[in-house]
Amino acid sequence: MKKVWKVLSSTALAASLFAVPTMGSANQGPSPQQGENLSIEGFINYEELSKKLEQIQKSSQGKVSVETAGYTNQGRGIYKVSVGHGKKVVLIQSEIHGNEKTGTVALLNILQNLGSSNSPETRKILDELTIVVIPMMNVDGSELSRRANEMNWTEVVAKFPQLSNAKPAWNYYSYPGIWNYDTKPGFDVNRDFNPDLNYVPKAEDFPGASNKYGWYVTPEAQTVRDVYKDLKAQFGNVDVFVDLHHQGFPYVEGTDDRVTMSISGKFVTNPNSPGGQKYAAYADNFHYDFSRQLNLAAYNALQAKGNSVFTNISLYDQNIDLPGTALGSFALNGSGTVLFEVSGQTQTFGQKKKGQLVKTVETGLMGIINGVADESVYQLNPKEYENIPLSVRTPGGL
Numbered sequence: 001m002k003k004v005w006k007v008l009s010s011t012a013l014a015a016s017l018f019a020v021p022t023m024g025s026a027n028q029g030p031s032p033q034q035g036e037n038l039s040i041e042g043f044i045n046y047e048e049l050s051k052k053l054e055q056i057q058k059s060s061q062g063k064v065s066v067e068t069a070g071y072t073n074q075g076r077g078i079y080k081v082s083v084g085h086g087k088k089v090v091l092i093q094s095e096i097h098g099n100e101k102t103g104t105v106a107l108l109n110i111l112q113n114l115g116s117s118n119s120p121e122t123r124k125i126l127d128e129l130t131i132v133v134i135p136m137m138n139v140d141g142s143e144l145s146r147r148a149n150e151m152n153w154t155e156v157v158a159k160f161p162q163l164s165n166a167k168p169a170w171n172y173y174s175y176p177g178i179w180n181y182d183t184k185p186g187f188d189v190n191r192d193f194n195p196d197l198n199y200v201p202k203a204e205d206f207p208g209a210s211n212k213y214g215w216y217v218t219p220e221a222q223t224v225r226d227v228y229k230d231l232k233a234q235f236g237n238v239d240v241f242v243d244l245h246h247q248g249f250p251y252v253e254g255t256d257d258r259v260t261m262s263i264s265g266k267f268v269t270n271p272n273s274p275g276g277q278k279y280a281a282y283a284d285n286f287h288y289d290f291s292r293q294l295n296l297a298a299y300n301a302l303q304a305k306g307n308s309v310f311t312n313i314s315l316y317d318q319n320i321d322l323p324g325t326a327l328g329s330f331a332l333n334g335s336g337t338v339l340f341e342v343s344g345q346t347q348t349f350g351q352k353k354k355g356q357l358v359k360t361v362e363t364g365l366m367g368i369i370n371g372v373a374d375e376s377v378y379q380l381n382p383k384e385y386e387n388i389p390l391s392v393r394t395p396g397g398l
């Protein structure tokens with residue numbers, strides 16, 4: 001039965017990374033409060049983020065530095081926060097989807113801790129790693145509590161006149177509904193990436209598709225691309241890239257347990273496997289085993305918490321091919337890559353389980369950070385990644 005579920009899960013479970021998440025679906029359960037429009041107070045808005053970062057920078061006495069890396073389409077600064085002075089680079093971003101907010105809170109907790117603690121563990125991390133955090137990457141989407149940024153196609157054409165006769169990108173939302181995309185259109189920024197970091201938009205590449213590359217037409221994706229390029233120029237490689245998301249409410253395969261968080265190291269077809277030939281140019285840079293080891297480091301850190309919701313971790317859909325995602329493009333560029341997808345969208349979850357979910361993200365991230373800093377991650381057997389249970393839509397599914 002396992003194979004069948006794998007196939008089913010690839011189409012049915014592709015929630016946050018893959019498509020606009022469906023809400024209020026059939027899978028009602030005791031924990032998620034679907035359909036209830038709970039307050040999102042308790043999550044951090046942009047103003048609070050700015051204040052908090054300033055505070056963390058100040059109290060860290062030079063250990064944490066905050067810069068503005070670029071600006072959103074609506075002119076808000078996108079922060080780049082650095083801590084540590086090691087040779088290995090760990091880049092982490094949150095809220096590329098503006099309604100997926102737990103990651104930002106988890107990142108602030110980690111920055112606060114790394115900036116203030118003098119423990120041997122922290123000193124080791126700061127000596128070995130340069131950690132770069134881009135919290136609330138899609139600030140405009142975050143301020144609207146929605147997935148996409150705020151940018152219309154006319155603005156894209158004004159910046160790239162060569163697109164005047166092109167069809168709008170497939171990931172451009174301009175339909176009516178609760179997100180007001182008809183009056184405030186926007187792009188799913190997490191489809192705007194391209195492994196060619198110097199790509200210039202060409203009309204013939206539009207409207208594109210989910211299994212094709214993005215274009216860096218949004219200033220938000222351009223900003224992250226520029227941070228990535230600068231780090232690559234400075235350090236030779238961005239060793240680790242982690243992207244923090246939210247998903248629907250799957251179950252852990254073979255159990256009646258709701259998934260607390262799904263993880264993944266697979267976003268494009270492996271260039272060295274059948275079907276991956278289209279990525280042949282990137283084959284030498286593709287470090288799938290390292291991505292699997294990083295995922296295991298996160299998984300093991302959560303399992304170590306023992307007998308709690310923190311152990312309800314599953315693999316995200318393993319059959320996706322999304323080269324326009326930040327994770328897909330950066331994996332093809334040589335980064336070990338990790339996706340976190342906590343269960344529940346901000347609007348349907350509110351702050352009910354916020355603390356638990358934030359702690360889950362924090363624990364997983366610290367598993368990765370510690371594993372790279374003390375090099376234990378390189379000792380993990382990548383094949384064990386395949387033993388992490390899959391996500392399924394029904395309880396007990398095998």
Ligand SMILES: [Zn+2]
Nearest residue numbers: 016097245246
């Ligand atoms: Zn997402």
